[in-house]
Amino acid sequence: MRKELLQLLRCPSCRRDGSLSPQRMHIREDKLWEGSLRCSACGASYPLSEGIPDLIADPSPTVLNEREAYAKSKEEVAARIQALAPATKEIELRRIALMEHTGEQFQLTSELNLEGILPHVRPLPGMWLLELGAGSGWLTSRWAALGLSCVATDISKDLKLDLSPLIMKQRRVYFDRVLADMTDLPFAAGFDLVFVSASLHHAENLGASLCEAARVLKPGGRLVVINEPMHGLLRRSGKRFIDQAAEDNPGINEQSFNYFQWRRALRGASLSPVFLFPPYYAAMLQEQTGRSVSSTRLTKLARLIWRSPLKRLVYTRTGTAIIQLLLGMNVCLIAEKRTGIPR
Numbered sequence: 001m002r003k004e005l006l007q008l009l010r011c012p013s014c015r016r017d018g019s020l021s022p023q024r025m026h027i028r029e030d031k032l033w034e035g036s037l038r039c040s041a042c043g044a045s046y047p048l049s050e051g052i053p054d055l056i057a058d059p060s061p062t063v064l065n066e067r068e069a070y071a072k073s074k075e076e077v078a079a080r081i082q083a084l085a086p087a088t089k090e091i092e093l094r095r096i097a098l099m100e101h102t103g104e105q106f107q108l109t110s111e112l113n114l115e116g117i118l119p120h121v122r123p124l125p126g127m128w129l130l131e132l133g134a135g136s137g138w139l140t141s142r143w144a145a146l147g148l149s150c151v152a153t154d155i156s157k158d159l160k161l162d163l164s165p166l167i168m169k170q171r172r173v174y175f176d177r178v179l180a181d182m183t184d185l186p187f188a189a190g191f192d193l194v195f196v197s198a199s200l201h202h203a204e205n206l207g208a209s210l211c212e213a214a215r216v217l218k219p220g221g222r223l224v225v226i227n228e229p230m231h232g233l234l235r236r237s238g239k240r241f242i243d244q245a246a247e248d249n250p251g252i253n254e255q256s257f258n259y260f261q262w263r264r265a266l267r268g269a270s271l272s273p274v275f276l277f278p279p280y281y282a283a284m285l286q287e288q289t290g291r292s293v294s295s296t297r298l299t300k301l302a303r304l305i306w307r308s309p310l311k312r313l314v315y316t317r318t319g320t321a322i323i324q325l326l327l328g329m330n331v332c333l334i335a336e337k338r339t340g341i342p343r
């Protein structure tokens with residue numbers, strides 16, 4: 001962990017900003033590597049191991065369940081790759097770090113949505129970015145490659161943050177890692193951007209997590225969300241996908257929300273959102289993904305609209321809102337932290 005991050009940390013016990021300082025710390029390549037962080041205000045101490053501080057002071061039963069599920073998966077992976085040569089083991093673990101084990105679909109969706117939202121965000125080198133539920137940090141690395149100071153957080157080291165070095169090595173970037181729960185973030189209000197991909201649907205309480213995301217942003221800072229499932233009034237596939245995932249992954253919290261629920265939760269967190277038509281769907285309708293579009297009546301209609309002059313309506317705020325309300329699709333949004341007196 002870089003020493004500069006210390007000023008952005010907040011003690012998860014007494015919630016004092018900037019009160020954590022290194023104790024008996026082993027430094028490796030100029031980074032805090034093994035030791036602990038101690039709060040000068042309340043005396044609480046948090047372990048820091050392999051560069052990752054554990055700032056989840058009191059894990060909730062949901063977090064404990066999720067951690068247990070990942071620890072079990074890690075054991076299964078370890079047993080499966082045990083007999084492989086070290087280089088092949090590394091390839092297999094990198095595959096997991098890059099989410100390739102979830103199938104090409106998720107990777108393609110994520111890459112296209114991130115690439116598509118970046119021109120709207122216009123990030124600048126040197127900005128501080130915090131990612132919530134980053135997994136291995138495979139998407140954090142994209143922001144780091146643009147010169148941002150990035151911090152990947154997750155509740156689990158197992159099969160998540162402990163895989164980050166493979167990503168950093170391959171993409172030749174650095175980002176910090178912190179064990180943190182998005183419902184109670186151990187950070188002060190110092191970030192220009194908070195980024196979330198496919199993690200908020202694990203939140204125990206969407207509104208509370210969005211409030212936390214807003215709290216750690218600087219005034220005028222922005223939350224960027226991609227890849228969260230959203231169901232519509234007509235198209236419920238986002239909900240079906242989540243319900244299936246909940247059945248397949250006992251112990252892991254899974255929820256789907258509709259457009260109104262997202263809007264309400266964002267506004268309740270003093271965030272002003274702009275929803276974008278998800279770039280992945282645009283690429284799919286333009287037949288740029290190399291994947292065939294399913295031939296339901298709804299998608300046939302969508303393709304007809306796409307080829308007509310009505311297409312430009314899709315990109316207006318009202319057009320996107322109506323489409324998302326009816327069809328859901330996935331969430332792709334930028335929300336600015338509102339400052340001043342709420343109206």
Ligand SMILES: C[S@@+](CC[C@H](N)C(=O)[O-])C[C@H]1O[C@@H](n2cnc3c(N)ncnc32)[C@H](O)[C@@H]1O
Pocket residue numbers: 063066099110132133134135136139153154155156160180181182183196197198199202203204227
């Ligand atoms: C589907 S994965 C998405 C990972 C990555 N963001 C991506 O897009 O590939 C969801 C991640 O959320 C993390 N997560 C679940 N509950 C969390 C919580 N309360 N706080 C922070 N992260 C959490 C999980 O450990 C997991 O890594």
Ligand SMILES: [Zn+2]
Pocket residue numbers: 011012013014015016019039040041042043044
């Ligand atoms: Zn403290």
